[in-house]
Amino acid sequence: MRKSFTSALAVTGLLAIVSLTASGCSVVDELAHHKKSSEFADAASLEADGDLEVAWLPRDSSGIRVVQSTQADDAAVAVVSEGSLPSAMCIEVPRQSAPPYVIDDTVDVYGVSSVFACGEWTVAETPTGWLGWTPNHPDEKAQSPAS
Template sequence: MSHTSIPTKPLTIAALALCVVSLTGCSALSDTLHDEVTGHAETRADLTSAPEWMPSDATDITSVTGTGAEDASAAPKTIVFTSPAGVATDGCDTVPRKSAPVMTVPGAPDVYAADTVVRCGDWSLAATGHRWVAWTPNTGDGAS
């Protein structure tokens, strides 16, 4: 009985070389493997569409959206951004926090340190200083 093996070391080296050449490609590969899509914008003005609650001075905006949902509108999403002005709370309420983001964004504020969140419809938001994290779904936020 013969055993054929595929040499993995050359494949690993080739994959690493591709990552070094194109960090964006590695990000896309990582996104595909983790059923998520990551995006980044320098300012709110750079976004094709932004949630109504996002302040006009928002910068360094990173979003992660899950791709495993059958309906794209039901996909979990987390957005992290910086805003000295903060979130406009028109149409929003401050409520007890019961949920947390499903999608992880490096550098996001620790939502578990927040007792309350700003709930704007299907989104919950929390901040540490000028750095904000927003997520959906936010099941339970506002429930007693």
């Protein structure tokens, strides 16, 4: 009897571990690293279902990937887009900041010398679109037409 109870307990523990692992890294990221990741098909989906305001986002944006803090305003957003950034909001400036989170398959911002200051966001061009992050450096923000 004791052996079957121990076996059942071991199986239950194993199932719990597998369930947590199968639910993805997002649970671990949210609890341990205080960040969450999400994806949106296009700009309209992000505006409707996201909890982040990304005013610089080109209208043709697709394949939107977001990584953001669960405790602060820190965020990084990668988009696929052929569109340009809004000139009334963004201006090209020397890069003084870097994303708080890495989003794979974008651009190594440390190799980029100029970026666009778009209010509280800094945005770098990538081979397939744009990578934006907030917060940015105060000097970048001060140069933006949107500040």
